[in-house]
Amino acid sequence: MPAIDLHSHSFYSDGTLSPAELVARAHAKGVQVLALTDHDSVHGVAEASTAAQELGLTIVPAVELSAVWRHWTIHVVGLGLDIAQPALTEALALQAGARGRRARQIAERLEALRMPGSYEAVLAMAKDADSISRAHFAQWLVETGRVTGMQQAFDRYLGQGKKADVPMPWMSLEEAVALINGAGGHAVLAHPGRYSITRTKLRELIQAFKQAGGEAMEVATATEKPDIIRYLGQLSQQFGLHASQGSDYHGSQMPWIELGRFAELPAGCRPVWELWQGCSSA
Ligand code: AMP
Numbered sequence: 001m002p003a004i005d006l007h008s009h010s011f012y013s014d015g016t017l018s019p020a021e022l023v024a025r026a027h028a029k030g031v032q033v034l035a036l037t038d039h040d041s042v043h044g045v046a047e048a049s050t051a052a053q054e055l056g057l058t059i060v061p062a063v064e065l066s067a068v069w070r071h072w073t074i075h076v077v078g079l080g081l082d083i084a085q086p087a088l089t090e091a092l093a094l095q096a097g098a099r100g101r102r103a104r105q106i107a108e109r110l111e112a113l114r115m116p117g118s119y120e121a122v123l124a125m126a127k128d129a130d131s132i133s134r135a136h137f138a139q140w141l142v143e144t145g146r147v148t149g150m151q152q153a154f155d156r157y158l159g160q161g162k163k164a165d166v167p168m169p170w171m172s173l174e175e176a177v178a179l180i181n182g183a184g185g186h187a188v189l190a191h192p193g194r195y196s197i198t199r200t201k202l203r204e205l206i207q208a209f210k211q212a213g214g215e216a217m218e219v220a221t222a223t224e225k226p227d228i229i230r231y232l233g234q235l236s237q238q239f240g241l242h243a244s245q246g247s248d249y250h251g252s253q254m255p256w257i258e259l260g261r262f263a264e265l266p267a268g269c270r271p272v273w274e275l276w277q278g279c280s281s282a
């Protein structure tokens, strides 16, 4: 049901729209329930909720946490959480501080590669220094003609282990899930098809996530092909996880993604919204 979009970004992380603009666009695209899931930030949730009230749209307060499992960076979405919960606030501040320091280091690496001036440019794109994302650097590399597109920016410079990549001290997978549960939310393993890991490792990741107290995984996302969505649907059922869906909308720099536009959940999946609606699937 594309009227429910549980993954989106505003300019409080690496999206291009303000929360109010995002909500207006979601409304125009027929979305009725929207989760704002900015990277390591809940700063946009209040503004989104206010804008949504006027349009009769429901906002699910949410976040997308950056975390580490073994040596991979993975993302955990927290849905329906108390955004003012103290432990969450503290952990988000730590992640933001690390993000801010990393931005300067990435800029230094790019400068060493004879590409000066990136820091000022990405700072101008981002809401503040501590919300600068690799996506902003990728956009700068595209705009200055160094690469042909976002993918090439990550393949050449920003991806894990590439020339301008800076390893990050993100919280652990277990910590991410515990924080979300502690704030009364539901932990969702984000875009499981997008990690560069084997299917065996993916199963181990899902197992670790479930063991940590995770409740759901994303199954229907905008960029996955139908056979992968079917596969993820099977995995969610095998591991006893609910299934989530969302566009991961970022805005104009990723024009191939639109709010509310993705496939339906495969039959047999238990939708994640049952967890807060208290109903059950047929
Ligand atoms: P960060 O959280 O700052 O490390 O940045 C990660 C963000 O960069 C993701 O949330 C995506 O929006 C974006 N990203 C990561 N990999 C790619 C890629 N290969 N192509 C385009 N965007 C990407």
Ligand code: MN
Pocket: 009, 014, 039, 133, 135, 250
């Ligand atoms: Mn992003």
Ligand code: MN
Pocket: 064, 075, 190, 191
């Ligand atoms: Mn993500």
Ligand code: MN
Pocket: 007, 008, 009, 037, 064, 248
């Ligand atoms: Mn996202």
